[in-house]
Structure formats: C-alpha cells, structure tokens
Amino acid sequence: MSVELVSKTQSFDGSQCQYRHQSSVLGCEMRFSIFLPSQAEKDQRFPVLYWLSGLTCTDENFSQKAGAQRMAAELGIALVIPDTSPRGDDVADDESYDLGQGAGFYVNATQAPWKPHYRMYDYIVEELPKLVEGNFPVSERRAISGHSMGGHGALTIALKNPGRYTSVSAFSPICNPMACPWGEKAFAAYLGADKTLWEEHDATVLVGRASERLPMLVSQGEEDQFLEEQLKPNALEAAAEAAGYPLKIEHHAGYDHSYYFIATFIEQHLRFHGDYLLAH
Amino acid sequence: MSVELVSKTQSFDGSQCQYRHQSSVLGCEMRFSIFLPSQAEKDQRFPVLYWLSGLTCTDENFSQKAGAQRMAAELGIALVIPDTSPRGDDVADDESYDLGQGAGFYVNATQAPWKPHYRMYDYIVEELPKLVEGNFPVSERRAISGHSMGGHGALTIALKNPGRYTSVSAFSPICNPMACPWGEKAFAAYLGADKTLWEEHDATVLVGRASERLPMLVSQGEEDQFLEEQLKPNALEAAAEAAGYPLKIEHHAGYDHSYYFIATFIEQHLRFHGDYLLAH
Numbered sequence: 332m333s334v335e336l337v338s339k340t341q342s343f344d345g346s347q348c349q350y351r352h353q354s355s356v357l358g359c360e361m362r363f364s365i366f367l368p369s370q371a372e373k374d375q376r377f378p379v380l381y382w383l384s385g386l387t388c389t390d391e392n393f394s395q396k397a398g399a400q401r402m403a404a405e406l407g408i409a410l411v412i413p414d415t416s417p418r419g420d421d422v423a424d425d426e427s428y429d430l431g432q433g434a435g436f437y438v439n440a441t442q443a444p445w446k447p448h449y450r451m452y453d454y455i456v457e458e459l460p461k462l463v464e465g466n467f468p469v470s471e472r473r474a475i476s477g478h479s480m481g482g483h484g485a486l487t488i489a490l491k492n493p494g495r496y497t498s499v500s501a502f503s504p505i506c507n508p509m510a511c512p513w514g515e516k517a518f519a520a521y522l523g524a525d526k527t528l529w530e531e532h533d534a535t536v537l538v539g540r541a542s543e544r545l546p547m548l549v550s551q552g553e554e555d556q557f558l559e560e561q562l563k564p565n566a567l568e569a570a571a572e573a574a575g576y577p578l579k580i581e582h583h584a585g586y587d588h589s590y591y592f593i594a595t596f597i598e599q600h601l602r603f604h605g606d607y608l609l610a611h
Numbered sequence: 612m613s614v615e616l617v618s619k620t621q622s623f624d625g626s627q628c629q630y631r632h633q634s635s636v637l638g639c640e641m642r643f644s645i646f647l648p649s650q651a652e653k654d655q656r657f658p659v660l661y662w663l664s665g666l667t668c669t670d671e672n673f674s675q676k677a678g679a680q681r682m683a684a685e686l687g688i689a690l691v692i693p694d695t696s697p698r699g700d701d702v703a704d705d706e707s708y709d710l711g712q713g714a715g716f717y718v719n720a721t722q723a724p725w726k727p728h729y730r731m732y733d734y735i736v737e738e739l740p741k742l743v744e745g746n747f748p749v750s751e752r753r754a755i756s757g758h759s760m761g762g763h764g765a766l767t768i769a770l771k772n773p774g775r776y777t778s779v780s781a782f783s784p785i786c787n788p789m790a791c792p793w794g795e796k797a798f799a800a801y802l803g804a805d806k807t808l809w810e811e812h813d814a815t816v817l818v819g820r821a822s823e824r825l826p827m828l829v830s831q832g833e834e835d836q837f838l839e840e841q842l843k844p845n846a847l848e849a850a851a852e853a854a855g856y857p858l859k860i861e862h863h864a865g866y867d868h869s870y871y872f873i874a875t876f877i878e879q880h881l882r883f884h885g886d887y888l889l890a891h
Contacts, residue, residue, distance in 0.1 A: 341834070341865040343875050398678035398874060554621070591622040594678060 332462050337362065343404035344369040347394060356450050356458040357417040363459065364390040365467060366400050366410040377409040378472035378497075378608035379463065380601070383455065383481030383488075384415050386513070387433045393478070396590035402601040408608060409469050413459055415480070417448040429513050430520055436508075437484030438532050440521040449521055452532075456488055456495070474604040476500040478593060479557070483508055486534035486547070486567075493543035497607035500548040500600045502593050503555055506567035507535040513561050535566045539574045547571075548579045548603050550596050552586030612742050617642065623684035624649040627674060636730050636738040637697040643739065644670040645747060646680050646690040656750040657689040658777075658888035659743065660881070663735065663757030663764040664695050666793070667713045673758070676870035682881040688888060689749050693739055695760070697728040709793050710800055716788075717764030718812050720801040729801060732812075736768055736775070754884040756780040758873060759837070763788055766814035766827070766847075773823035777887035780828040780880045782873050783835055786847035787815040793841050815846045819854045827851075828859045828883050830876050832866030 337349040345368040354361045368377060380403070382393050390412045393399065403410050416422075416435030423444040425431035431445075440449035463469055475496050477485035482504025489499035508514020509529045518529045530536040551564045558564075564580060571578035586592040617629040625648040634641045648657060660683070662673050670692045673679065683690050696702075696715030703724040705711035711725075720729035743749060755776050757765035762784025769779035788794020789809045798809045810816040831844045838844075844860060851858035866872040 340867050340869050340871045341832075341875075342871040344865075347871055395676050395870065398681070400871075400874070401678070552621075585621040585624075587620050589620050590675065591620045591627055591680075594680070595621075595623050 332465060334462065334466050342366065342400045345400065345404050347400060349390065352462060354417070354454060354458060356454045358448050359417045359419045359422055361418065361454075362390055362414055364394045364412040365463065366394070366403055367467065368404045368407050368409065370468065376468050376470040377407055378474070379409045379411050379469050380604050380608070381455065381473060381475045382410060382412045383437060383475070383477030383484040384412065385477070385479030385481050386415070387428050388415050388481075389433075390414050392590065393593075396594065397597050398594045399597045399601065402598045406601060406605040406609065408601065408605060409467070411459070411463055413455060416451060422448045430517060434480065434517065436480060436517045436521060436532070437488060438518070438521050441528070442521060442523045445521050451484075452488070455484065456492060472497055472608050474498045474608050476502075476600055476604070477504070478502045479588065480505055480513070482549070483514075483534060487532050487537055489545055489547075490534060490537040490541050491531070496545065498546040498604050500550070500603060502550050502596070502600075503552060503557070503562055503588050504534065504549060504564070505562055507533060507563040509533045509536070510566065511561045511563060535563070535570045538567060538570045538576050538578070541574070541576060544577055546603070546607055547577065548581075548600060550581050550583060550600070552588065552592045553582055553584050554586060555588045557588055612745060614742065614746050622646065622680045625680065625684050627680060629670065632742060634697070634734060634738060636734045638728050639697045639699045639702055641698065641734075642670055642694055644674045644692040645743065646674070646683055647747065648684045648687050648689065650748065656748050657687055658752035658754070659689045659691050659749050660884050660888070661735065661753060661755045661765075662690060662692045663717060663755070663761030664692065665757070665759030665761050666695070667708050668695050668761075669713075670694050672870065673873075676874065677877050678874045679877045679881065682878045686881060686885040686889065688881065688885060689747070691739070691743055693735060696731060702728045710797060714760065714797065716760060716797045716801060716812070717768060718798070718801050721808070722801060722803045725801050731764075732768070735764065736772060752777055752888050754778045754888050756782075756880055756884070757784070758782045759868065760785055760793070762829070763794075763814060767812050767817055769825055769827075770814060770817040770821050771811070776825065778826040778884050780830075780883060782830050782876070782880075783832060783837070783842055783868050784814065784829060784844075785842055787813060787843040789813045789816070790846065791841045791843060815843075815850045818847060818850050818856050818858070821854070821856060824857055826883070826887055827857065828861075828880060830861050830863060830880070832868065832872045833862055833864050834866060835868045837868055
C-alpha cells in the first residue's frame, strides 16, 4: 500500500501534508491529510489522533480551521484527517448535501447504488490505519475524534472496536442518528429498512451495549443551530447514565456548530487524548 | 456611519462577527470582520490590531485560518479584518488575480477605470477606524499587520502615518513593490507611469524617509515560493539598516507563503503588538 504526496507545508515546526492513495476498500482514489510533529529523535514514533469531519467536508476543513497543529506539536501527537466519503466520477452521488459524496456517515453501505464504494467504516477502522502505520513514523496507539457526522463516526467506531483506541471525543456529534432527519435519511439509503442494522451505528444504542469503558469526552454548543433536531446529546447522556458509562459531556453557552467552536476547545480535546495516548 | 451585522459566532469566549456598511470613500458596500474579546467590565475598551490580507483574500481568510482569536482573547486585543478591495458589479475588475477586485494594494488609484472606487488607502487609514471606533467598544490605540500584499499595506500605511499606530508587523510582505512584477503591474494600473508616486507606497523607499521609529517586526519563510521574485525582504532590510530603522526581521527555515506559516507565528506577532498596544 503506497501513498503519493500531494502537498507539504511546514506548520509549528512539523509538517502538514496531503496524500492520495488507491483505496481497495472504497474502490477509488482517496485523499487524506496528516500532521506530523517535528521529530526530536530520528526513530521517534507518534501516537495518532484520527479526526472524522462532518457533512460536506474534505480533509482540508479541519486542517485549515481548527488550529489543532499547535497543541499536537506541543504534545507530540500526529493528526490524521480522512475525507468524508469515497470520491470520483464513477462513485454514486446525490444532489443533496447530506447524502452521497461528502456524506458517507462512516458506515458500510448494503444498498444500491451505494454498496460498491460506500464502505467508510472499514476504511476508517482497517485500511487507513494500516496505510498510516505502514508509511509514517507513528505508533499503534490511536485515539479518535470528530465533528457532527464525524462525531457520530468517532463515537460509534470507538464503541464498536474495544481495544483499538485509547480514548474518544466528539464536537457536536449526531448522537442518536436513528432518531433524527440526517441519520434517518442516510441510514435508510445506505443500510436499508431494517432498523436493527441502524442500531449498529447509533452511539446512543451502542453506549448501552459497550463492554469497554473508554474515556469519552463530548463538547456541545448551546447555540448550535442543529442541537434539537439533529444532534440530541441528551439522548446519549441519558443512555450513558443508564449504562453507567463514564461519558463527560460539556455544554458550552453561546457556541454554535462552526469551526470557531472547535478551534476554541480543540486544545482541551488534545490534552484529554494526550493523557491516554501518551500514558506509559 | 452605521454598520449592519451579517453573522456572529462565539470564539474563545469573545465574538467573531462580520458586518457590512456603505463606504463613502469607496462608493460601494463593504464587509469587514471583527473579533472582540469577552468584556470583563461593561465599559472596557480594547485596543485594535488591523489585519490587511493578501491577494484574492476577503475578510474571511484570516478570520478562519490564522487562529488569532486565542491570543487576542487572552491579551484583550480586538482584531479588525477588512476586505482587500472595493467590491460590486459596478466596480472595475480585471480577469487576473493580481489586479482589480481582491487586489486593491492599499493605494488611492489616480487612473481610469480604477479611480472612482479604488481608494483602499483612505479606507484603511481614515474611514474604517472611524467606523470601528464609533460602533464598537474599542479604544483609539491601533496596531497594524498583514500578509503579502497586506504586509505591504501594513508597512506603508504605518510608515506614512506617524502617531497613528503603536507598532507594525508583517508576514511575507511585498517589501519593494516598485521592483517586483506584482507591484509594477498594480502601481502602473492604479497610479500611472510617474514613479515618484509609486515611491509613496513602497516600504523600502519609505523606511529611508521615516521620521518616526515605530516598532516593526517582519516574518518571512525561507521556502516561500514568492520570496525572490515578488517579496524581496533583503531590500527592506538593507534600506532599514542604512536608515538606522529598528526593523526586526526573522527568516524562518522551512516555511512557505501559506496561512500555516501565519498560524505558527501569529502568537508571537500578537504578543509583540500587545507590548505596545497595552502599555500604559
């Protein structure tokens, strides 16, 4: 599995790069971004925080707007930022912003016309980490975070893969996709009518079934325009409490759904993950 | 002079807002962004750092990509980020990215078809500060900074207006526009053939004529793709040295012309300006 450099720029003494590669899981060419801190020693290997982005995003939004490199450089954590869906002219798409390209929802589609390419779950869990760990100076210590649709992806992927991540966090996640318009539309399209399959990708359901107690941090803005209809953090909070799951959820007065919210609290999230990623 | 709110979002406990207003100097509607830190006391007034952006930018690039709000909030400095030219369907434009809309070069045009609207110098020096100081909780202590074309704007405007700014800085500025393709093209179009008029907007010339010794910091990346042909920091450095002007210029190995460079060193620039803006 090889990667091809698209762009490289220096940031906080480390390197912010964009790569492309042929994804066998997704059956198309994909791009991802990676930030690697400056290496103090030549054989230094960094733990990795995977960042899953939200609807309409690519690997560039978080790279450019979150300001995460400063604290990642200071702590010695690599950042890996995948795209949000398979891409290309022969990949199925939809006119709406919340289905198709840019809206993969981190599931493996079982339905036409999505089935052949839309396997973002396997891509994030299996293929991308193998690619990253085979090509860059990183360790196999992984954490995962994301925003909105990507917050949903981070929470569900961490909950479904015990032992794979040291910690999980999310900004403004879609907490209960089975019960919101974004999730209902995407799950019906990608997974079909059988809602028992939907449960496998719903953080509010999965938190009640989890065998592992992973450190989990969720940040939510109280002025988020999607809070009531789409995100439903209270459902996750109630499910976590019922299950005795140690979810730390913070509600921040005044903040909305934008990257300005993420930029404000990304230092806290990186320090949170650093406590586990860097622990001996 | 009134302003109309376009958007408002919370950032680092402060507010990041976009406003529009009718500019009498430019004869068109203009937008600008402003970041105001959270007010500890109700009558608190913040000093202002004006940020001038580079070619093709609007008020949004610096707002979204520089990560400046964190340190501005911590220090208690407001950020004002104007657009880079007059705008609108009846404002002259050019097909190239380095002339016309998005490329005002912070001068007052004397030539057709630019003359009626392209008065960015007066807008930045006079109209915008009056508007900001009349509508927001800011003081009359001002500093100025910018990137590339905006670095040229910051340096020349500060050098031409003794007493108006406490300090000036620039990232990757066009230091000697009379002697580079970007500057020659823009000055010929906006100012005409008489090069004595060009000298009035060339930092390398002005630094030798300056009566005031303003704290001045310039940051330049050594991997900047425009370094040799367009930016020419060595010309400014030599002129400052010949004039005994206390320019602090830093050359950073590995860094390019992008906002990743700005994000890496914006904290240093804000602390530099803070030393003067916040001095009693």
